[in-house]
Amino acid sequence: MKNSLTQKIGDEIVYNKPVIKVIGLGGGGGNAVSRMISRNFTEVDFIAANTDSQALKSNSAPTKLLIGPGITRGMGCGGNPEIGELAALESESLIREALQGADIVFLTAGMGGGTGSGAIGVAAKIAKDLGAVTISVVNTPFSFESGKRITNARTYLNKLAAHSDTLIAIPNDQLLKIVPRDLSLKESFEIADDVLRQGVLGISQLLTGVGEINVDFSHIRNMMMNGGGSLLTIGYGKGPNKVSMAMYQALNHPLLEHLPIENATGMIVNFTGDENLSFREVVEGMGYLQQLSNHQAEIIPGQIVDNRLQDEVEIILIVTGMASTPLESLNTKPEVKKNSLEREKTSPKTFYSNVAIPDSISHGEETKVLETVLSSTEPMRSMQSIDGPIIPTPNTEKKEFSASAEAAFETFMSPLGLSGYTPASITKNVENSDTDKIQDLDIPTFIRRKM
Structure with missing residues (x-):
């Protein structure tokens, strides 16, 4: 045959x-x-x-x-x-x-x-x-x-x-x-x-969609099976800054851990939008991810044309090679114990995250706080929340962003009124009328889209 x-x-x-x-x-x-x-x-x-x-x-x-x-x-x-x-x-x-x-x-x-x-x-x-x-x-x-x-x-x-x-x-x-x-x-x-x-x-859309740049199953298989731990997430954006909005949402899913993207060894990022999605927007998004990963990740792009998405974009992001949250930390008690501190020092891939989100996401509360404690062996990637500051827990041992990553962050996030943010430092509240239009990005897709 x-x-x-x-x-x-x-x-x-x-x-x-x-x-x-x-x-x-x-x-x-x-x-x-x-x-x-x-x-x-x-x-x-x-x-x-x-x-x-x-x-x-x-x-x-x-x-x-x-x-x-x-x-x-x-x-x-x-x-x-x-x-x-x-x-x-x-x-x-x-x-x-x-x-x-x-x-x-x-x-x-x-x-x-x-x-x-x-x-x-x-x-x-x-x-x-x-x-x-x-x-x-x-x-x-x-x-x-x-x-x-x-x-x-x-x-x-x-x-x-x-x-x-x-x-x-x-x-x-x-x-x-x-x-x-x-x-x-x-x-x-x-x-x-x-x-x-x-x-x-x-993944279904990645494998069945046909576009200008296609991602085949072998790409997904090889990256996910050899990547040392991977994660898949989706973001949506609409309007003139749709790619920035979608990227923000993909990297900050409220039910997922803060992504340690600096350690990624590979990424598959697929952009789905109408035929007017500009090449420059795609390139800028790819460049931002590359600099955020300190130019260490292999990035495979994909682009699917779907004219049902009028002035909208959907980003599917598969990140591989990330450190994993140690399962020993599951539901640990809040008190600090000596043995837990010793474990943090000896475990190079340890990181804990806690996202403090208001009891009701529908009442317009302004402040959201993200506290992240990383081991000294892992750099920290912090993003300003669209509707309030993200305040990292101080840690003088953490590695800082490289200059190129900081510049990429400034350039890529500036359309959202989020420029001027220095990673690993306390930020100022954003006062920008555009943020009101997009503050619902932290609302899960199920609620926001009423699906």
């Missing part, structure tokens, strides 16, 4: 689209899958896996896997992740069959409980063994939850990290900081699902 890539000119060329599968494990992961299905996703295979037959029966996923029937008899794990792990191992062949043929596998679960915590690492290893790019998006427990759930989450996140090309852990506490007080629990978790939704949607 002829290989579709080596057919002669004149023959029909068959394009084999990369296969994307999303598997939700346990109650939290299964609910996330059901909510995504309700958003009418296409060209993605959804799978739900659980040890609870009743919960699985009510799930809307087209493929349902009852795992560990011999161990749990379909009655769940009772919150024990060890049983969840054994259940996944018992049904390893079933999971393997469901994931067979996937090029990219998204895995999601709520960490701290039984099935999701225990099974997701097993499923990730299976996906990795099958040669797929593995992207895990999970929720970690609220700080008020019992120590046992937090310990379970920490233990099984470490296991999951070993088999994930990308691991995004969303603290449930962050939801309390960004959602309006009157938002229901279901709607709140839909906001958390937005990170997973953006990842699936972003």
Whole structure:
């Protein structure tokens, strides 16, 4: 049989689209899958896996896997992740069959409980063994939850990290900081699902969109599998400064950690806009990212023309080679302990972040504070918030921006009225009428777009 890539000119060329599968494990992961299905996703295979037959029966996923029937008899794990792990191992062949043929596998679960915590690492290893790019998006427990759930989450996140090309852990506490007080629990978790939704949607668009500069699957695969930890995020912008706005939003997602982009070894950045998106805007955006990464990152650009985006731009950013947040820091107590200080000194990739956001994002509060503590081995990248200053925690040991990176920051952010900001210093409040028009960039896409 002829290989579709080596057919002669004149023959029909068959394009084999990369296969994307999303598997939700346990109650939290299964609910996330059901909510995504309700958003009418296409060209993605959804799978739900659980040890609870009743919960699985009510799930809307087209493929349902009852795992560990011999161990749990379909009655769940009772919150024990060890049983969840054994259940996944018992049904390893079933999971393997469901994931067979996937090029990219998204895995999601709520960490701290039984099935999701225990099974997701097993499923990730299976996906990795099958040669797929593995992207895990999970929720970690609220700080008020019992120590046992937090310990379970920490233990099984470490296991999951070993088999994930990308691991995004969303603290449930962050939801309390960004959602309006009157938002229901279901709607709140839909906001958390937005990170997973953006990842699936972003990669789907990268692989199926056709434009002036195309990004193929090999680019994504090579970067994410060899990048030493990666992250995918999306930003939107509109108007004369749309690229700056989209870049700001992509780099400052309220549910994701402050991105240590200075350490990145590779980036894929795709610009989707109408046919009037100027070449200069794209070049300036690429130049800004390159200087922000201290000219150490390989950057692969992409551009897709979509005339439905009138005077708008969508940026899909995949960053690889970043340091990862140590999982030992999950829900650590606020008091400073001697052993934690010693761990910071000996761990070159340690960084902690805390985003303090008003209780309600719809009431127009002005001030937002970002406190970031980095180890002395990592430079700090700080951005001025559109509707208030970002105040880094003082640390005289931190490396400063290079002069070229500071200049790039000034040039790129000046259209937003954010120039004059010196990284790693306390900034002045921005008084610019344009900021009122774009202050909603920190509002999650789910709320802002009413999707």
